[in-house]
C-alpha cells in the first residue's frame with residue numbers, strides 16, 4: 100500500500116484526495132481496592148487458583164443484592180479531579196443487558212446516563228466521560244470441546260474512560276494511553292498493567308476526505324500493549340484509505356488485532372451489534388455525592404499526589420535538567436526520589452545538579468538494569484559525595500564511573516574507595532612538576548625531538564607520566580605542566 104504518503108501527522112494523501120483519520124479511545128482499567136465492586140470478596144487480580152474469591156453476588160445468583168464499593172467510587176472521583184473533569188453530584192448505576200457465560204446474571208452493572216465524571220483533558224485530548232462498572236468473569240475457550248469460567252475477576256471494580264474523537268494519529272493515541280497509565284499509577288488507583296489485562300484499550304477509527312464529516316467507524320478491540328495500540332491504528336488507517344482509493348466502502352464493524360500478522364481482522368459486523376437495553380439498576384439507591392464530605396472536590400484535591408504533568412513542570416523549572424532526564428524521572432518515581440534526595444543535600448549549584456543527573460540517567464540506570472532495577476548497595480548520600488569528588492576535580496569521569504560501580508555492588512565511602520584504588524586525582528602542581536621533571540631528564544631523545552619542532556613527541560612523555568602517576572593526575576594537567584617544563 101505504498102501509493103500514499105503521510106503529508107503531516109494529520110493528513111494522508113491518496114491519488115487525488117487527502118484523508119484525515121479520526122480516532123477516539125475507550126479504555127477500561129481495573130481498580131485497586133480491598134474488595135470487589137458489589138460484594139465483600141477479595142479483589143486479588145494475581146490469584147491464580149480459579150473461583151477462590153467468589154460469592155453468590157459476584158457469581159450472579161438470582162435474588163442477591165449488590166452493595167457498592169465506596170473506595171472504588173472515590174478512586175474514580177479522584178481521577179476526575181486529576182484530569183480536570185466535572186464530578187457528578189447526582190449519579191446512578193444502570194444495567195447493561197446482554198447474554199454471555201462470563202456474566203451469568205444477564206447484565207453488567209455499569210453507568211449510562213449519569214457517569215461519575217464528565218469532561219476533562221489529558222495531554223490536550225478531551226475526555227467525554229469516566230464511569231464505574233463491574234468487570235466480567237474470565238472464560239477460557241482453549242480447552243477443546245468445553246469452556247471454563249473463572250469468577251475471581253467477576254465484579255472487580257472497573258473504570259471506563261471515553262475520549263472525544265479528537266485524536267488524528269496513532270502516536271497521539273499511544274501517548275494518551277501511556278499518560279493515563281501514569282496518572283492511574285501516581286494516584287495509586289490501578290496498576291494499569293496492559294500485559295496483565297488490568298488496562299484494556301479499544302480504538303474507534305474512521306477516515307474522511309471531508310474535515311467536517313466523520314467517515315465510517317471501525318472499532319478495534321483487545322489491544323494489549325501501547326505498541327499494539329499504535330500498530331493497529333496505523334494498520335486501520337492504511338486499510339481504510341486503500342479501500343476508499345479503490346472505490347470501496349469501509350464496513351462498520353468490530354475488529355481484533357493479530358500480533359503475528361500485524362493486521363486487524365473482522366470479528367463482528369454492525370448487524371449483530373448489541374442493543375443493551377440500559378435501565379437504572381433497581382437494587383442500588385441513587386446517589387447525591389455532595390452529601391458525602393469525603394467526596395468533595397476540595398477534599399479529593401488535598402489527597403492528590405504531585406501529578407505527572409506537575410512533576411514535569413517542576414523538574415524543568417527548578418532544576419533545568421534535560422527534557423529526556425525529566426521524562427526518566429516522571430516515569431520512574433524511585434529514581435526521581437533518588438535524584439532529588441541527592442541534590443537536596445549535596446548540590447548547591449546547577450553544574451552539580453546536571454552532573455548528578457547525567458550520572459544517574461546514564462551510569463546508575465545502566466547498573467540498575469543488572470539488578471532488577473534496585474539501587475544495589477548505593478545510597479543517595481554516597482552518590483552525592485561521589486558527585487562532589489567529580490565536581491572538585493578529584494575524580495576523572497572514568498574514576499567516577501568505576502567508583503560508582505563499586506559503590507553499587509559493595510557500598511562504602513566513595514573517597515576511601517577511590518583513594519584505595521589510586522583513582523583520586525592529586526593535581527598537586529608541585530608534586531606533579533617533580534615527577535614530570537624527572538621524566539624529562541630521563542628522556543633526552545624525546546625532548547630533543549620536541550625542541551626540533553615535533554610537537555607530537557610530547558604525547559609519548561604524557562604516556563609515561565600517566566603510567567608514573569597511576570591516573571592520579573588529569574591528562575590535561577600533565578600536558579600543560581609538561582609543555583611548560585619543555586618550553587622553559
Ligand code: ZN
Nearest residue numbers: 138140154157
Ligand atoms: Zn463476591
Ligand code: MN
Nearest residue numbers: 127209232259
Ligand atoms: Mn465498559
